[in-house]
Amino acid sequence: QVQLDQSGGGLVHPGGSLRLSCVASGSGLNTRDYNLMAWYRQAPGKERELVAESSKFDTTKYSDSARGRFTISRDHVKNAVYLQMNNLEPEDTAVYYCRLDIPGNTYWGQGTQVTVSE
Numbered sequence: 001q002v003q004l005d006q007s008g009g010g011l012v013h014p015g016g017s018l019r020l021s022c023v024a025s026g027s028g029l030n031t032r033d034y035n036l037m038a039w040y041r042q043a044p045g046k047e048r049e050l051v052a053e054s055s056k057f058d059t060t061k062y063s064d065s066a067r068g069r070f071t072i073s074r075d076h077v078k079n080a081v082y083l084q085m086n087n088l089e090p091e092d093t094a095v096y097y098c099r100l101d102i103p104g105n106t107y108w109g110q111g112t113q114v115t116v117s118e
Contacts, residue, residue, distance in 0.1 A: 022098030
């Protein structure tokens with residue numbers, strides 16, 4: 001069984017920065033077998049949306065709102081994915097989830113709240 005443990009998040013003022021972490025654990029995991037690691041978010045009353053993703057080849061993709069402000073990165077040794085968020089805006093307030101795709105399965109982290117407010 002694969003488990004994703006998230007950390008980071010919290011309350012920050014507009015223009016501030018936060019870093020989210022997500023570490024995958026489970027028997028037989030090999031990060032190079034991952035198809036995808038990604039970050040999603042869900043704001044109140046809205047659908048869950050992609051923020052950023054990193055493929056098994058370390059190619060990245062960002063949503064329009066994240067591009068230029070957020071950076072996704074992976075540590076293949078630690079089986080981890082990170083999201084560095086800079087210049088945060090109130091519109092970034094949401095619960096953020098990490099996602100792991102391996103052949104045949106998709107796993108989600110427990111979610112972490114990010115609140116951007118004065």
